[in-house]
Amino acid sequence: MSDTLVKKLAGVSLIWLLLVLITVLCIVWTMPDSKQTNAQTEICLQNDDKSVQCGETASLLHALFEKGISSAYDEAEKREKIQTEKYIHGSLYTLILDALKHDVQLMTDYKNALWNMKPSAKLVGTRAEQGHVLGNTTMATVTSWRHDKDLYYTTGFQRYGIRFQNGRLIVPVSGTYYIYSFLGLTDRRLTDEGIAVEPNNMHEIKHAMHKYNVLDTVDMEIASNLQSRKNASHGYFYYYASQIATLAKLRAGDEISVKLSDVTLLKHTGNNYFGLHLI
Structure with missing residues (x-):
């Protein structure tokens, strides 16, 4: 082969190589710039359809959490x-x-x-004698009760919203309640010298439980116990025991009280009790 032919082949090969390089350069120059992902501010996540979505980390994660919470709900x-x-x-x-x-x-x-946690309370009587009510001709509220902290170390209690005010128990929720009261009443017949005591009140003894609500402004009797006075010929005292127990449908805010027709009979109140509980 002559040197001329070799030179021609080498020239053709060089031309083809230059064309290839030019083509590659053109392709590279015409390709769109690819945006690099910043690992600090951007993230890529795979969607349910296997496609990859890239974007701002906070926005993508927020959308992901919202989607997850919505799915859970x-x-x-x-x-x-x-x-x-x-x-x-x-x-x-x-x-x-x-x-x-x-x-x-x-x-x-x-x-x-x-x-x-059902509301309930049991008050026990104080040992102090209740103050005299002038005339004793009307029903008077019994106020000689231990309540709140005074019930510690006694058989009484106040639980779950029951409040005490002015001799009344205030119920916190509406419902059917079991309410009860016991009074031990003492009427003196003779003095220490054996002289007969002239009674101030010969009416029947009435022991009752009442309810009052500020919305109704009416004091209503729920249940009562009525008994005649004794006329015995022996002993220095007459003793009466009176007990009430019943069910009552009460509203939140109802105030339950014990009333007596003659509070002078409340001479020994330590054994008295009064309470209620939601059933």
Whole structure:
């Protein structure tokens, strides 16, 4: 092969190489610039359809959390709807099994807690004699009660919202209550010298429980106990025991009190008691 032919082939090869290099350079120059991801401010996440989405870290994460929370709420709402339909339309046997699996223990604990937190109170009598009410011709509220902190170290108590004011127990929630009261009453027949005491009041003894509500402004009798006075010929004192126990439907704010037709009979009040509890 002659030197001329070799030189021609080398020239052609060089031309092809230059064309290839020029083509590559043109392709590189015409390609769009690719934006680099900054790991400090941007993040890439894979979508449900396997595509990758890149963007500002805070915005993408916020959108992701909102989507997750929305999904959780939707799932909870769906489960609640299913359980409601199951409760309405499902068989009793299936419901019992589900309850045994999931909710019985929680509901039992919850109900036990509610039962223990029902408003209740028991006041016990003070040892101080109640003040005299002039004439004793009308029903007077018995106010000689230990209450609040004075009930410590006694058999009495005030729990879960029951308040005491002016001889009255104030109920915190509406409902049916068991209310009760006991009064021990003493009427003197003879003085220490054996002289007969002229009675100031010969009317029947009435022991009653009343309720009052500021919305009604009416004092209403709930239950009462009426008994005649004794006429015995022996002993220095007459003793009367009076007890009331009943159920009453009360409203929040009702004030329950004990009333007596003759408070001069309240000479030894330490054994008296008065209370209520929600049933």
